[in-house]
Every structure is written in structure tokens, then in C-alpha cells.
Amino acid sequence: MILVFCELKEGTIRKPSAEALSEGRRLADAAGLKLGAIFAGASCAGSADAAKYGADVIYCAEGASLASYSSDGFAQVLADTVQAKGATVLLAAATAVGKDVAPRAAARLGAGYASDVTGLAMVGGKLQAVRPVYAGKAFATTSFASAVQVATTRPNVFPLAEKAGAGAAEAVAAPAGGFKSVVKEILAKASGKVDLSEANIIVSGGRGMKDGANFGLLEALADAIGGVVGASRAAVDAGWGLPHSMQVGQTGKVVSPTLYIACGISGAIQHIAGMSGSKFIVAINKDPEAPIFKLADYGIVGDLFEVVPELTKSAQGMGIGSN
Amino acid sequence: MKILVAIKQVPDTESRIKVAADGCSLDPADVKWIISPYDEYALEEAIRIKEGKGAEVVALTVGGEAARDVLKNALALGADSAVLLKGDGQGDAYAVAQMIAAYAKDKGFDLFLCGNKGLGGDNAAMGPMLAELLNVAQANVVVKLELGDGTFRAEREVEGGSEVVEGALPAVITAQKGLNEPRYASLKGIMAAKKKTIEEADAAPTTAGSCVTTLALPPERAAGRRLEGEAPAQAAALLQALKDEAKVF
Structure with a gap:
């Protein structure tokens, strides 16, 4: 069996989890295996949706001990279910929770682990993963020596595939509790906008923005085209008050949106490493020799303070953000 | 309090990556090696705890002779002692976690600090694997850490915000940018480090988890x-x- 750990948000499967399930279905079909989905929490309401993405069985670990996320508690649920159901592959989405729990579960199972993978295949009955290393400057094909193989899938890379599965619900026992660490409180609730790592469109600014206040121009464009705003390391480190969570690059977030618009970003290697996986890249820079243009599908040599407001105005006129 | 800081030597972010003749590893020619930037936050946090409430700080890395450089730097910054575990520190995270766990168990460490990921390998796996192998608590991608009496409170970065993790020591904490502002080594620190020794031990044998079979450069993007x-x-x-x-x- 291929088992996929799925996260729920307000009673709905999170998109990165649905992507992992879709990929799990594809792998299960290729290898002639069953696909299981595993949920954990105080309530698993909404888990039935896993059948839409091909789950044959939907396991639910429901219990008060799982009301708050716990690294060791959730790792125990995953490892126990893998062993009890004889799964050979455990997948999770490479989200904050997935990246926290999957390696711990892997170590508990004595299993190898591939993180943040962008390609998966079953070769001779075993998982094989392709993952970006050096923040995308190279790709490593990874094979496993262990009987169980664990991987996390990078959000926005694996296509969603709706394919009805039997979706038989089955309860699995929740641990009694007494975990070593537990999440006590969420400090800054998401602003309603998606995280950079999951965003479909990113408008990013670099040193050429000249000041943090000018990022309002990028916010306006992002709002007009349904995107979110990122920044280069140069901008984050410039003391403009931009949080590190906005940083795209090798020492920030590695992103793979459909569209990446780089404004006033020269294209240092460390930045390119974080965004070269974008499907379409637009560069707006007044320096025609900026390295970012080598990557750009569309390049605009010009003053971003003129071009960006024009883009916002035209996009609003075209009603782009509404779809 | 006894703190183990696990640090990794990695290629500098400005390095151009070339594939070695074996087709599955990095060509080390022309690569400038640095301490993984996230490990700098881990080390700085350990030194601040030492300065604040008192602690013994041990810096450890897995690697060959060349990896001594990051340990010398850690000693200059304020680590009390350093350990070079001789083994492959660049490969499988599961193997590295086993090596460090084998060394650290029964040594009475209260806190294990490392970067949330080793720059380059980008596995973000060694810390949580170490926590599991040592059967201790974990908090990953931490931007704020407070220690109580046998407890910790950590703020960690999650999508669109942060969350507070509380747990019991011992614990593995993996550091994220923002946890602190790492210092530079002082001349006094560099001189003091010369008197400190680097303990050397062979890494314990491990069970392999995964291995890289091919390393390839990404396809060139078509001209725009x-x-x-x-x-x-x-x-x-x-x-x-x-x-x-x-x-x-």
C-alpha cells in the first residue's frame, strides 16, 4: 500500500495534500498497489473527500490527544499505521507540518526519506524520487535502501487528478497522549493569502525597489492579478522592515509558481536558485545586462516605477484578478 | 545545561554547481566551503544561552579533515569543545542522524541545536530524525526560543505565520533565519580557540536510508x-x- 498523510483545513483537504494523494494514486496504479489516506486530529470531518483523489481506504486517527499538532504524536500515528497496514511508501506534502512529521516518522520506521521532491516513480516495486538540491541548481535522483520509503511532495508541482476511489473509512487508534512537544498557540494567523510556497503567481521585488514602502506598488499589482508578494535577499537584508518569510532564494523560500514577476531584481545566483523552477518568468529591470534577463521568458528593460503601475492599471482594466 | 550544536560544512551559495565524473556527486573543485548559514543561528543561540544562564557548548560535525575549519570557527565563536566525527557528512540525512545519535546518547545533553536544513542538500531531515532516534522532543524552523526549568517554548515559522511549540527537554531545536543575529569571531576568541582541542572519533556504522544515484543540472531555459x-x-x-x-x- 501507498499511504498518504493528509492535512485538513477548516474541514477541507489542503491542496498540497490533494496533490500528494493524486500522485500517490498514479504511483499505486503503476505498481499495482492500494492507496490509503491517513488523517489525524480531534475530528477528521472532511476526510471523505480523499476518495475524490483516488483513496481506496481512508484511515482516521481521531482523538483529543491529536487536537493540537505534536511532532512525536503525529509521527507515532503515521509510523504505527504504516506498520499495521503493511504500507511500503509513505507520502506527505512538503508543508510546515509535513516537513516536520515525515522525517521523524521515517526515522521511527528505519526508513530513508526524500524531502520536497518534484518527481516520483515506482521502479522495481520501490520508490524513486527526483528532488532539487542546491536550491534547484541541480537535481538529485534518489533511491532507497530501506523496506519502507518516505517522501514529501513539493506543493504546486504535482497536478491534481480527480479519480474516484472506494474511500472505505476505517478508524485507527489515537495515542493516549503525553507527547514530548505540542503546538500551544497559533501566533500570526494567515492573512487569507496563500503562502509563497503554494502561490500560483508571485510578484517579487529586489534592491531596485529602493525602499520597503515601495512594495505597496507590488502589493497593488499582486492584488490585480491574484498573486502574492515576495522579495530578494538584498531587499530583506536592506533594513526596509520586510520579514524573512517574504524572502525567495537559496536561504529563503524555494518557489515554483506558474508566474514569477521579478521587479528590480538583478538575479544573483542565490536568488535564481529559489525561483528558477517557475513556469514563466518576467523580469522588469532598468539594467539591460542584469542576469535575470537570461532566465526571463519576457523581459522589460525599463523603470519599474513606471512599468509596474501601468501593469496594475491594465490588469485591473482587463479584469484579470477576478478569475 | 549541556548543549550539542551539530554543524555542517556546505558549498557557498555563490558556488556554481558542477557534477563530478561519477555522475552522482558534487565536483568539489572550485567550491568554497562554508558553515551552513542556518547552523550559524544554532551556534549563536547556544552561545547566548551559555552567556545568559550558563551552559557547556559542544560543537560537532561529521566529515573529513577539511571539516575541521567549521569546528575551529565554532570554537573561536565561543564553543567550549568540538568533535569531529569522521564519516560522510554530505550524504544521507538518516545515516548522519544515526552517527550523531550514537555519539550523543548517554552524554547528558539537554539541548541539541542545528540549522533547519543544511544548505545545498536541503533535506531538512537530520534534526527531526535525530530527535526520533534519541527519543526526545523537537521543534523545527524556530525563530524564537525560551528555556524554562526542563522545558522549552519555541516559535516556529509555518505557512503565513508562526506557531508556538512547548515541550520538555531534552529537545532538538532547528534554527531559522531570524532566531538571532550571529556574531563574528573576535580576535580574543580566535586566540582562545587555538588552545582548545578538537576531539576526533570514527562515526558509528549506520543503516543506509537513501542514496543519490544521479546528479544532473537543470535543463537550460529557452531564450525569452x-x-x-x-x-x-x-x-x-x-x-x-x-x-x-x-x-x-
Whole structure:
């Protein structure tokens, strides 16, 4: 069996989890295996949706001990279910929770682990993963020596595939509790906008923005085209008050949106490493020799303070953000 | 309090990556090696705890002779002692976690600090694997850490915000940018480090988890095109192209 750990948000499967399930279905079909989905929490309401993405069985670990996320508690649920159901592959989405729990579960199972993978295949009955290393400057094909193989899938890379599965619900026992660490409180609730790592469109600014206040121009464009705003390391480190969570690059977030618009970003290697996986890249820079243009599908040599407001105005006129 | 800081030597972020003749590893020629930037936050945090409430700080790395450089730097910054575990520190995270766990168990460490990921390998796996192997608590991608009496409170970065993790020591804490502002080594520190010794031990044998079979460079991107004219024309041409050619909208 291929088992996929799925996260729920307000009673709905999170998109990165649905992507992992879709990929799990594809792998299960290729290898002639069953696909299981595993949920954990105080309530698993909404888990039935896993059948839409091909789950044959939907396991639910429901219990008060799982009301708050716990690294060791959730790792125990995953490892126990893998062993009890004889799964050979455990997948999770490479989200904050997935990246926290999957390696711990892997170590508990004595299993190898591939993180943040962008390609998966079953070769001779075993998982094989392709993952970006050096923040995308190279790709490593990874094979496993262990009987169980664990991987996390990078959000926005694996296509969603709706394919009805039997979706038989089955309860699995929740641990009694007494975990070593537990999440006590969420400090800054998401602003309603998606995280950079999951965003479909990113408008990013670099040193050429000249000041943090000018990022309002990028916010306006992002709002007009349904995107979110990122920044280069140069901008984050410039003391403009931009949080590190906005940083795209090798020492920030590695992103793979459909569209990446780089404004006033020269294209240092460390930045390119974080965004070269974008499907379409637009560069707006007044320096025609900026390295970012080598990557750009569309390049605009010009003053971003003129071009960006024009883009916002035209996009609003075209009603782009509404779809 | 006894703190183990696990640090990794990695290629500098400005390095161009070349594949070695074996087709599955990094060509080390022309690579400048540095301490993984996230490990600098881990080390700085350990030194601040030492300065604040008192602690013994042990820096450890897995690698060959060349990895001594990061340990010397850790000693200069304020680590009390350093350990070089001789083994492959660049490979499988599960193997490295086993090596460090085998060394650290029964040594009475209260806190294990490391970067949230080793730059380059980008596994973000060694810390949580170490926590599991040592059967201790974990908090990953931490931007704020407070220690109580046998407890910790950590703020960790999650999508769109942060969350507070509380747990019992011992614990593995993996550091994220923002946890602190790492210092530079002082001349006094560098001189003091010369008197400190680096303990050397062979890494324990491990069970392999995964291995890289092929390392390849990404395909070159096809040449793009420049959009000419004044700003309004450029903007209009771009939106049209994104709509009609790229079909983004």
C-alpha cells in the first residue's frame, strides 16, 4: 500500500495534500498497489473527500490527544499505521507540518526519506524520487535502501487528478497522549493569502525597489492579478522592515509558481536558485545586462516605477484578478 | 545545561554547481566551503544561552579533515569543545542522524541545536530524525526560543505565520533565519580557540536510508524575448503575452 498523510483545513483537504494523494494514486496504479489516506486530529470531518483523489481506504486517527499538532504524536500515528497496514511508501506534502512529521516518522520506521521532491516513480516495486538540491541548481535522483520509503511532495508541482476511489473509512487508534512537544498557540494567523510556497503567481521585488514602502506598488499589482508578494535577499537584508518569510532564494523560500514577476531584481545566483523552477518568468529591470534577463521568458528593460503601475492599471482594466 | 550544536560544512551559495565524473556527486573543485548559514543561528543561540544562564557548548560535525575549519570557527565563536566525527557528512540525512545519535546518547545533553536544513542538500531531515532516534522532543524552523526549568517554548515559522511549540527537554531545536543575529569571531576568541582541542572519533556504522544515484543540472531555459516601447506599451504587451501565449490568466 501507498499511504498518504493528509492535512485538513477548516474541514477541507489542503491542496498540497490533494496533490500528494493524486500522485500517490498514479504511483499505486503503476505498481499495482492500494492507496490509503491517513488523517489525524480531534475530528477528521472532511476526510471523505480523499476518495475524490483516488483513496481506496481512508484511515482516521481521531482523538483529543491529536487536537493540537505534536511532532512525536503525529509521527507515532503515521509510523504505527504504516506498520499495521503493511504500507511500503509513505507520502506527505512538503508543508510546515509535513516537513516536520515525515522525517521523524521515517526515522521511527528505519526508513530513508526524500524531502520536497518534484518527481516520483515506482521502479522495481520501490520508490524513486527526483528532488532539487542546491536550491534547484541541480537535481538529485534518489533511491532507497530501506523496506519502507518516505517522501514529501513539493506543493504546486504535482497536478491534481480527480479519480474516484472506494474511500472505505476505517478508524485507527489515537495515542493516549503525553507527547514530548505540542503546538500551544497559533501566533500570526494567515492573512487569507496563500503562502509563497503554494502561490500560483508571485510578484517579487529586489534592491531596485529602493525602499520597503515601495512594495505597496507590488502589493497593488499582486492584488490585480491574484498573486502574492515576495522579495530578494538584498531587499530583506536592506533594513526596509520586510520579514524573512517574504524572502525567495537559496536561504529563503524555494518557489515554483506558474508566474514569477521579478521587479528590480538583478538575479544573483542565490536568488535564481529559489525561483528558477517557475513556469514563466518576467523580469522588469532598468539594467539591460542584469542576469535575470537570461532566465526571463519576457523581459522589460525599463523603470519599474513606471512599468509596474501601468501593469496594475491594465490588469485591473482587463479584469484579470477576478478569475 | 549541556548543549550539542551539530554543524555542517556546505558549498557557498555563490558556488556554481558542477557534477563530478561519477555522475552522482558534487565536483568539489572550485567550491568554497562554508558553515551552513542556518547552523550559524544554532551556534549563536547556544552561545547566548551559555552567556545568559550558563551552559557547556559542544560543537560537532561529521566529515573529513577539511571539516575541521567549521569546528575551529565554532570554537573561536565561543564553543567550549568540538568533535569531529569522521564519516560522510554530505550524504544521507538518516545515516548522519544515526552517527550523531550514537555519539550523543548517554552524554547528558539537554539541548541539541542545528540549522533547519543544511544548505545545498536541503533535506531538512537530520534534526527531526535525530530527535526520533534519541527519543526526545523537537521543534523545527524556530525563530524564537525560551528555556524554562526542563522545558522549552519555541516559535516556529509555518505557512503565513508562526506557531508556538512547548515541550520538555531534552529537545532538538532547528534554527531559522531570524532566531538571532550571529556574531563574528573576535580576535580574543580566535586566540582562545587555538588552545582548545578538537576531539576526533570514527562515526558509528549506520543503516543506509537513501542514496543519490544521479546528479544532473537543470535543463537550460529557452531564450525569452524583450518587450519594447514605452512603459504603457510594454505593460500591455506583457499582459497580452501572458494571456494569449503563456495562458497564465
